[in-house]
Amino acid sequence: MTDEKPIPDAVTATRCHPRGLERRSVTDAEDEGDKCTNGPRLIPSVEELEEVLHAAARSCRHCDEVWPNLYLGDMFTSHDRFGLWQLGVTHVLNAAHGKLCCRGNEDFYGTTVKYFGVPANDLPTFDLSPFFYPAAEFIHQALTSGGKVLVHCAVGVSRSAALVLAYLMIHHCRTLLSSVRCVQQKRWIFPNRGFMQQLIALDRELQDVPTQQAQNRTLPI
Numbered sequence: 001m002t003d004e005k006p007i008p009d010a011v012t013a014t015r016c017h018p019r020g021l022e023r024r025s026v027t028d029a030e031d032e033g034d035k036c037t038n039g040p041r042l043i044p045s046v047e048e049l050e051e052v053l054h055a056a057a058r059s060c061r062h063c064d065e066v067w068p069n070l071y072l073g074d075m076f077t078s079h080d081r082f083g084l085w086q087l088g089v090t091h092v093l094n095a096a097h098g099k100l101c102c103r104g105n106e107d108f109y110g111t112t113v114k115y116f117g118v119p120a121n122d123l124p125t126f127d128l129s130p131f132f133y134p135a136a137e138f139i140h141q142a143l144t145s146g147g148k149v150l151v152h153c154a155v156g157v158s159r160s161a162a163l164v165l166a167y168l169m170i171h172h173c174r175t176l177l178s179s180v181r182c183v184q185q186k187r188w189i190f191p192n193r194g195f196m197q198q199l200i201a202l203d204r205e206l207q208d209v210p211t212q213q214a215q216n217r218t219l220p221i
Contacts, residue, residue, distance in 0.1 A: 043203050044177050046196045052177065056184040063087075063156070064187035069148040070139065072164050072187050074156040081109065089113065090147035093138055095120050095159035114142070120159045124194030128159065132166040132202055139167045161189035165199055169206060176203040 063073030097117025153159035168179040
């Protein structure tokens with residue numbers, strides 16, 4: 001995103017992709033999350049993330065473009081096939097697949113839209129992490145092929161937001177904090193505490209930071 005504001009008092013991180021990609025570094029102080037510098041990165045706690053999330057402006061739109069050609073929205077948007085056609089959406093990722101309020105499936109969208117369903121519950125006890133990489137790959141393949149993607153759940157702030165954050169972390173060399181601040185420029189999000197903990201674990205995995213080291217610090221917010 002070209003209009004991302006610099007983040008003050010930020011520190012840098014060394015990132016290591018677990019799938020065998022090259023080691024990279026990023027800084028939240030830069031305008032683009034995939035610009036790299038060297039140095040250690042501090043990982044936020046759940047409480048620190050909640051502080052950042054609470055501080056963001058609230059939005060009430062059904063759908064927002066939070067990254068070029070990547071839309072984050074709710075079930076209202078997902079049910080509006082004509083509206084999706086007007087947006088040019090070619091791929092739909094439903095983070096509430098199988099739930100009564102989110103009835104999308106391959107038959108609902110037809111052959112013009114590729115569909116991927118994640119049967120997640122918006123509960124802190126639900127383990128969303130096994131879907132981080134498959135969902136990120138679905139989004140990545142769609143965008144690199146010139147498509148447009150809608151990622152949604154019931155409200156578009158927790159399940160779907162967590163998967164969008166994971167995508168930015170995995171495929172754009174962004175930290176969790178950088179990803180959160182990137183998305184919340186366009187849409188208010190608030191993944192539940194369980195999802196936050198799982199995203200923190202992903203952040204630690206990508207940065208190759210030991211758990212104890214990540215816990216024994218204070219993050220500047």
